[in-house]
Amino acid sequence: MxxxxxxxxxxxxxxxxxxxxxxxxxAEPGAMETCPSCNGSGTVQRRQGLFAISTPCSNCGGAGQVIKEVCTECxxxxxxxxxxxxxxxxxxxxxxxxxxxxxxxxxxxxxxxxxxxxxxxxxxxEHDFFRREGRDIYVELPVSFVDAIMGKNIQISTLDGSENIEIKSGTQPGDRIVLKGKGLPDVQGYGVGNMNIDIKVMLPTKLTKEQKDLLQKFDGATTDDNYSQHKSIWDKMKGFFA
Ligand SMILES: [Zn+2]
Ligand SMILES: [Zn+2]
Known part of the structure; x- marks a missing residue:
């Protein structure tokens, strides 16, 4: 955050x-003195054949001054x-x-x-709830299979508060709802990212006898038309596994 x-x-x-x-x-205050080796110039000259080579004075490290009395504090x-x-x-x-x-x-x-x-x-x-990729954030939203089928309005937390979103009837697992501008700002100030809500459809793992009977009854009343969105894919798959 x-x-x-x-x-x-x-x-x-x-x-x-x-x-x-x-x-x-x-050095103690006022206790610096001119370096005796270089007479304060910070450099010493050395003759080498025709050349005079100038090097930093090793006695004062090139500063031209040396410590007469060491600082008592440091x-x-x-x-x-x-x-x-x-x-x-x-x-x-x-x-x-x-x-x-x-x-x-x-x-x-x-x-x-x-x-x-x-x-x-x-x-x-990392945040407990939001996953971040650059300016965008991602969140997985668990929705019961009944809510996914029937649709539902829910309130979801965002970075700066909360937002009402609509789970449309007929929502499929992996469907994504994008809230534009609900991500993080660019650090250089170039725009704001999005919040991506990935729908995770929850399927029950335990059913009572009564619930099983209801689902059986429901299944008996459905036709391929109920799955019109995916009918073409289904038809292909049927051919593939036949
Ligand atoms: Zn010196
Ligand atoms: Zn000192």
Missing amino acids: EAAFGSEKELDIPLTANCKRCDGSG RGAGTHRVNSKINIKIPAGIESGMTLRVTGKGNAGINGGPSGDLYVEINVI
Whole structure:
């Protein structure tokens, strides 16, 4: 239902955040000094024959500055682990396997740099009653054989409430009723799917003597004309099995 209508969720995400005391530098406030190896340039030059090759300074990692005194809060790591509460908006129509990107809500950057992004992979839990295929939903509706034959108006649950539907007299097993626009919305906003109601005609498995007699009587009173919809198929099958 959350996938159908969209929702908001609060997630508890374990991630790294910049140390507030040192702002991610790993040094005690004011305790950075110019790297003695590269004199603050961040690179060292090496002569190799005719060429001068410039490589990042290994002493300061290219930063040009080194820590004189390690931050007492994070012990020089610059980051610490936190549980971050993040609110995310789940758009209506989302499907399993889709990924939501939350900009700037990932782990802390290096040396106090900007945080990365958080990617949330969606897994939609199946509904007890509705089966989903893309934007369309499917439901199996059990109908007694008498109701299928005689017809009946019934009320059926939909995603957003309920709907009155007509089981037409002469409904056959596997017949489908389509409720247009009663499925899920497209996640990009391109239209809405349908709700498909597949009729499952229930046949009794236990009968009393009286019921058997009634059916016998009924059978005696029926002719091929009662099955006009399927007469042509029946005729073919009779020929096939003869
Ligand atoms: Zn720190
Ligand atoms: Zn250096």
